[in-house]
Amino acid sequence: MREERRTKIIEQALASGRSLLTPQECVELLSLYGIPLPPSLLAKTSSEATEMAAKLGFPVVLKIASDDIVHKSDVGGVRVGINSKEELEMVYAEIMASVKKNCPGARIEGVLVQPMIKGVQEVIVGIKRDPSFGPVVLLGLGGVWVELLRDVSLRICPVARDDVLEMLKELKGYPLLNGYRGSKPVDLEALIDLTLKVSQLALDLPALSEMDLNPVMLQEQGKGCIAVDYRMIITKPEVD
Amino acid sequence: MxxxxxxxxxxxxxxxxxxxxxxxxxxxxxxxxxxxxxxxxxxxxxxxxxxxxxxxxxxxxxxxxxxxxxxxxxxxxxxxxxxxxxxxxxxxxxxxxxxxxxxxxxxxxxxxxxxxxxxxxxxxxxxxxxxCMGTYSPAVNLSFTRNASLEEGEVAFISQSGGLTIDIVAQGKVMGLKFSKAISVGNCIDVEHADFLEYLAADPKTRIIGFYLEGVRDGRRFFELLKQITPQKPVVILKGGRSAQGAKSVASHTGNLAGQYEVWEAVFKQTGAIAVETVQEFMDVLLCLQCLEDFPAEKRLLLVGNGGGAAVLATDFGDKLGWQLQDFSPATKEKLKQLSLPAGSSSQNPIDIPANILKATQGRIFTDIMKTIFAGERFGAVIAHFNMLSFLNYVHGEQFLQDTVQAVLAGRSPKVPMVLVLRSNSDPAVEAARQRLQQYCVGKGLPVLGTIEGAIYALDKLAKYRQWVVSRLPADRLSAATA
CATH class of the missing domain: 3.40.50.720 (NAD(P)-binding Rossmann-like Domain)
Known part of the structure; x- marks a missing residue:
């Protein structure tokens, strides 16, 4: 069942000539592997969005929902920290105007409404397919400084629990995860579990060439972690 | 096929x-x-x-x-x-x-x-x-360079670069590094690295494997083979093209952060292969693997020799790699004092023994110092280091140096790996003396390297490798190995 579903998603995307999977496709694939994601509801109108936000609880995030738009933030399609019904109505209108101006002709399905997820720490969990060694899993301190600080650790897939633990300990920022100067220790078990699932996903999907789960929000011990944003890139696997 | x-x-x-x-x-x-x-x-x-x-x-x-x-x-x-x-x-x-x-x-x-x-x-x-350049196999007197030894050894070297194959085989002859075989494999259009690795794993004439490589065709196979082999035979890899950035990915952070060499580093960590970065490091590590039966079980270093400044600098270098030069117990210090070491030599780690003090006993004091220390102290490794010029400036200087080296050999302790560092200037006469001593010591299982830093680096690689092997041992053998 899982196998059928994931094959279908990849085949459809490849057939339509896309290399970037849509958020919906990502959600479906990641969910198949039990990777925790924030709830996400599709609203087609401003009032629908308000309803959903009330259901999820403020503050919320709005993201433009369109298969045609790759870099959503670049076109003003993502807004975070929306605190009230009034603010939401205004932001909704601004997003639509900005997207229409920057991407005229893009098909727009509506907006995705998500709760604002906060965490104790942000990390990145990623996959890259190396031409000679196959899928490589990456773990690093996430957020905006990820490329600047390059505090990351890599392993060839598959990885076992001990490997992930070793990867974590290699990070210079490891103390930050373990309760540094009064911050709360994060749920490392949940992060290890997520990393193992990512490794499995990479092995199962030969078409997956790159993936970012960034940021993955780490909650306090026992409260899990959530992949807040995700990006999956596929290429047709080479046949030997 | x-x-x-x-x-x-x-x-x-x-x-x-x-x-x-x-x-x-x-x-x-x-x-x-x-x-x-x-x-x-x-x-x-x-x-x-x-x-x-x-x-x-x-x-x-x-x-x-x-x-x-x-x-x-x-x-x-x-x-x-x-x-x-x-x-x-x-x-x-x-x-x-x-x-x-x-x-x-x-x-x-x-x-x-x-x-x-x-x-x-x-x-x-x-x-x-x-x-490629050819094949070197001393067992059948086959070589691609005149500067190769005819003596058979236990190190196999597989190289993607022809020029480096010559350099390393020729340099090996001078250092006393002895090869079972070496081959320049060039572009690997058919037989490739993984094939050689698989063969060498089972080759009874090869105990140590070295690779210079820039890339492998079947990386997955190479990776799996490495994992299987390293607990039995050390594999040292000098990886070229480390700065190659490859195609920058704009599609993802991960694509950008996981460059070609970062992926190789993961390979080294997961397989226990010993990664080195320069030809000199490659040679040093191979020579230590060839000579030493035991590898450092802990990063506690004893540094003894002449040249205080050199020892201080080396101590700093060791510290960066996590090596400690812990001090001796009061009991050991007391016994060292009883050796009536004259002023100018210190009774703390690192021990500085100027050449004139060694001269008084024609070097024999060195053995006494080592025996005294080993009787009461635990170390993971010892580096003995001498500035050759301060010996050779004496009348019959080379004899003095030879006698001191004998005292070093006699001062070794079983299970504690020792490396000798002979520092020379590039004077041809000094170099010649150095090479004679090097060949002699290597024959006695004492590796001779050119710098203290190089020796610490090599010992560090060996310590790490030992740790990897021990972590792979089944539980019953583990207790025996760590006892």
Whole structure:
């Protein structure tokens, strides 16, 4: 069942000539592997969005929902920290105007409404397919400084629990995860579990060439972690 | 596809040099002459349609004209002639061919060769190269350089660079690093790194494996093999192209952060392969692996020698790698005092013993100091270091140095690996003395390196490797190993 579903998603995307999977496709694939994601509801109108936000609880995030738009933030399609019904109505209108101006002709399905997820720490969990060694899993301190600080650790897939633990300990920022100067220790078990699932996903999907789960929000011990944003890139696997 | 006949690669009964020449200005001339001069133990055949005899040996028009079976060839003909020559080798029933010729990097020549390789594989012929330097196998007096030793050793070296193969084999001769075999594999159009790794894992003549490589074709296989082999045999990898950024990914952060060398670092961590970054480090680590029976079980270092400044700098370097020069217990210090070490030598780690103090006992005090320390202290490794000039400036200086080195050898403790550092200036006379001592010590299982930092670096790699092996041992053997 899982196998059928994931094959279908990849085949459809490849057939339509896309290399970037849509958020919906990502959600479906990641969910198949039990990777925790924030709830996400599709609203087609401003009032629908308000309803959903009330259901999820403020503050919320709005993201433009369109298969045609790759870099959503670049076109003003993502807004975070929306605190009230009034603010939401205004932001909704601004997003639509900005997207229409920057991407005229893009098909727009509506907006995705998500709760604002906060965490104790942000990390990145990623996959890259190396031409000679196959899928490589990456773990690093996430957020905006990820490329600047390059505090990351890599392993060839598959990885076992001990490997992930070793990867974590290699990070210079490891103390930050373990309760540094009064911050709360994060749920490392949940992060290890997520990393193992990512490794499995990479092995199962030969078409997956790159993936970012960034940021993955780490909650306090026992409260899990959530992949807040995700990006999956596929290429047709080479046949030997 | 046929299996690779490694005996025909490293222990051939005969070799045909296709493209042999009487002209020593040409590679074909030098290659054939070297086979003769180095005393290759098998039969040699010269092949060249334009000659009748080469250095006194009959020359055949084609490999097909050789009246006996042939198992191996070295091909030095121009690139465009290579495919036809290889097809003849397959027809003749050869097992392996090493193509020294270059010019197959891209385009038509590469395509043509690839097609030929696929075809001859079906007939049982396997190809090494192209674009390589040759094979060194002291067991059968086979070499690609005159500067190689005839002595057999236990280190196998596989190199993607021809020039480096020569450098390392020649440098090995000077250092006392002894090879079971070395081969320059070039572009690996057929037989590749993983194939050699698999062979060397089972090769009873090889105890230590070294690679220079820039990339591997079947990385996955190489990775899996490495993991299996390193608990039994150390594999040292000098990886070239570390700064190569490859194609920058704009699609994802991960694509950007996981560069080619970062991926290799993951390979090293997951397989226990010993990664080094320079030729010097490569040689140093191989030599220590060759000489030492035991590797550092802990990063506690004893540093003894002459040259206070050098010891201080080395202490700083060791600290960066996590090596501690812990001090001696009061009891040991007291015993050291009883040796009535004169002023100028210190009784703390690092121990500084100026040459004039060693001179008083012609070096023997060194043994006494070591025995005193080992009686009461635990160390993971010892580095003895001497500035040669301060010995050689004495009358009969070399004798003094030799006597001191004897005292060093006598001061070793079982299970505690020791490295000797002989610092020299580049004066030819000093270098010559250094090389004589180096050969002697290496023969006694004492590696001699050029710098204290180099010795710490090598010991650090060995400590890490030991830790890897121990972590792979089954629980019952583990308790024995750590006892």
């Amino acid at each position: 046929s299996a690779i006949d490694f005996n025909s690669i490293f222990y051939p009964k005969n070799i045909a040099v296709i493209g042999a020449s009487n002209n020593l200005e040409k590679l074909g001339g030098r290659t054939f002459k070297l086979l003769l001069d180095f005393g290759f133990k098998g039969k040699v055949y010269a092949v060249n349609p334009n000659e009748t005899s080469i250095f006194g040996h009959p020359c055949y028009r084609s490999v097909l004209d050789i009246p006996e079976p042939v198992e191996r060839a070295i091909v030095v003909v121009p690139a465009k002639a290579v495919p036809a020559v290889i097809e003849e080798c397959a027809q003749k029933g050869l097992k392996t061919v090493q193509i020294l010729t270059s010019g197959f990097e891209e385009g038509q020549a590469k395509q043509a060769l690839r097609q030929t390789v696929e075809k001859v594989k079906q007939k049982g012929l396997r190809i090494i190269g192209p674009n």
